[in-house]
């Protein structure tokens with residue numbers, strides 16, 4: 011059976027930096043509150059031109075370049091986002107048009123913070139069955155246009171940032187490289203603990219002024235509840251993939267967790283009993299970029315020399331749904 015190997019990685023971070031001090035001017039918050047509880051110092055907000063799909067295309071072009079490929083070499087697109095350009099159709103289709111590669115399949119994955127890992131695991135199955143050889147997987151988010159950037163929305167608004175990351179996953183005959191094992195989980199009883207209620211087909215009509223007035227068009231999070239589940243499920247799914255592949259935490263070169271919150275990452279690191287340098291973080295610079303956070307992190311970890319050929323790397327996520335997932339790969 012073919013192995014799936016990441017051959018290209020790229021990131022696109024919009025130019026505009028929004029510091030905690032900038033947020034202080036928009037709402038009743040403080041740099042100290044945000045730093046202490048989340049580890050976030052600044053995030054980037056996209057310009058009006060930088061749609062979710064366009065940022066995805068920009069990250070994809072960098073991943074293609076690293077892989078030494080042209081867009082035309084790609085067989086299939088998987089696009090993960092919770093902030094799509096449109097309610098429908100999916101942003102994978104829009105990005106395909108930006109890249110100028112009509113005809114190949116493109117699908118969106120709506121698994122929020124776990125969207126990228128759900129996507130790479132899906133791509134791995136296409137490669138293993140031999141259906142596709144080169145798949146472009148993109149995580150992209152433009153949160154800034156969907157946040158309530160006033161005091162009313164401050165508990166959520168300070169957490170999120172914009173950006174995109176992409177990887178090229180290719181079929182390989184090298185038995186010693188690529189994705190070794192993966193695990194996917196969800197528990198839908200917690201849908202309402204981290205969600206955007208409206209607009210949606212659960213409401214009749216789909217949208218109305220009352221939704222705008224009552225704020226249900228903005229994300230809601232039960233922060234403490236999410237924290238509690240994240241610090242349990244993140245380590246559990248990491249232990250699960252390690253055990254499945256016959257490894258322990260001592261064998262891991264780098265864990266790349268979804269960048270949800272520095273305090274969550276610290277708790278995961280403690281539970282795994284790993285040194286700080288083996289658990290990647292960049293939330294201070296970008297905030298939570300949801301589906302984009304893991305491919306952005308892979309791209310930066312490569313630039314920083316933290317991943318080398320042969321490294322054992324574990325990607326892990328937890329988020330809205332609740333969903334959580336991990337994949338273990340040999341670089």
Ligand code: ACO
Nearest residue numbers: 039040043047123164165168233234236237270271328329
């Ligand atoms: N600035 C200043 N004060 C704030 C802000 C803000 N941005 N937001 C809330 N507050 C106030 C609250 O109103 C409250 O005030 P009160 O005591 O007068 O009522 C006080 O700060 C404490 O609020 P809590 O919500 O209890 O704050 P908590 O200590 O729980 O921290 C946080 C909130 C950081 C969200 C925490 O619950 C947490 O870490 N949750 C984890 C979830 C998370 O980070 N998710 C990321 C997205 S989901 C994902 O990717 C998995």
